[in-house]
Amino acid sequence: MATMKAIDIKGGKGPIENMFINDIPRPQITGSQALVKVKAFGLNRMDLLQREGLYPLPPQAPATMGVEFSGTVEELGADSEHGFKKGDAVFGLAYGGAYAEYIAVSTHMLVHKPDELSWEECAGIPETWITATQAMYLIGRFAPGKTILWHAGASSVSIAGIQLSRGDNAAAVYATARSDDKTSFITSSLGATAAFNTQKTDWADEVLKATDGKGVDVIVDFIGPEAFSANLRAIARDGTIVNLATLSGPKLKPEHEQPDMTLFFRKRARFEGSGLRSRDEEYQGKLRDQLVEHALPKFKDGSFKVYVEKVLSWEKIQEAHGQMARNETKGKLICTIP
Known part of the structure; x- marks a missing residue:
């Protein structure tokens, strides 16, 4: 079985110090999913709760943290949404799994990355703006x-x-x-x-x-x-x-x-x-469409801005979680995967 590196938690849950980079199985895609090679992922407060075992995961979510990311399409499922192909630069929202080298995600929750925005900016859009x-x-x-x-x-x-x-x-x-x-x-x-x-x-x-x-x-x-x-x-x-x-x-x-x-x-x-992560794919997909229709053009022309507080290598995930826990941010914390 193919493996990949991902942020894992010693004992399955615990304090910041329990996070480390581990080798885990690479996800397999089915149906309308794509396998995306992750370039960057955004942190959200739910990640802190999930790390501590205090966030109820939806049944389709993997154990790996992270719901928003940017990257490139590596594989496509047989029923994937038209308009995506291998090699496409994308960003998107997932039920989990973004703290990893690869993520399996529905193509209904992917958006083509605009040239005007960086990988780091795109990784900070999906969860917060949706x-x-x-x-x-x-x-x-x-x-x-x-x-x-x-x-x-x-x-x-x-x-x-x-x-x-x-x-x-x-x-x-x-x-x-x-x-x-x-x-x-x-x-x-x-x-x-x-x-x-x-x-x-x-x-x-x-x-x-x-x-x-x-x-x-x-x-x-x-x-x-x-x-x-x-x-x-x-x-x-x-x-x-x-x-x-x-x-x-x-x-x-x-x-x-x-x-x-x-x-x-x-x-x-x-x-x-209300909560977003517990919603079904159809509901989330409609919100993705609304984001693409109403917000994406304004990102492209600069009317809307993604405020990134700090970009860190994912090797500094403990530092990133600590900064979020201390409420020191005015904008997104983004981690990149070299």
Whole structure:
């Protein structure tokens, strides 16, 4: 059986120090899949949870971490999507397996790499931009002229979302972050209307002031319990709060602001949770098509930008995971495979 090198975890799960490069079987493709030789892969916060054994994997996901990558097509399955051939430069989204020299992935989740973008930039697009697209449009029901707020505004998904919001003519785009350095980046580099440091201000009050008491139409939330009450205060009537993660933990704690649950029916607000990795291939494929149609031309002409915080060789995967765990990034961490 052919083998390849991949990032593995001693004992199957554990701390950063347990990660190492190992020889494992090379994946076999079936049906509509392609075998892609990986040039670069992007890191995501779910990778930290998966490494620790705290992320429920979908049944079709391999044990190897990583869901976004760029590379070249090595083989194609008998039922692969038309338009791809051996040697094509591509990037894409997978259920897992990107921390490796080769990945088996559905051709329905591949995109041709534009000449205008580097391998590293392309590896930072799929998970973050498709997640932002899903949260904004399919769950949040965003439309031009609406207002929107992105929590964790310097995170990769929110960086994508802020650009998408501005590109689709939001009336105003707001964000939160936990440092002045990040709020400055959000307004000066990303062009958000305003960004609020949650360590210094009551961001919900600031949003209400900025919107003359109306609130925002869409909130995209990764924080969970700590932001729950403030989200209810800041959401507009008939607005939608989209929850994608719970960085503040799974449950409300006594020290958290306790929510006024009457705001739900008084504002006719919707609170909806969503995840991308657990979705089926057809659902993800439609989002890929939306990304290609709406965002890819703007990547090519420079209207949209992939913000890469740092590029490291995959031999420094422990350093990369450490930097992400410390929340030191304003953009993507990318690893390359020589």
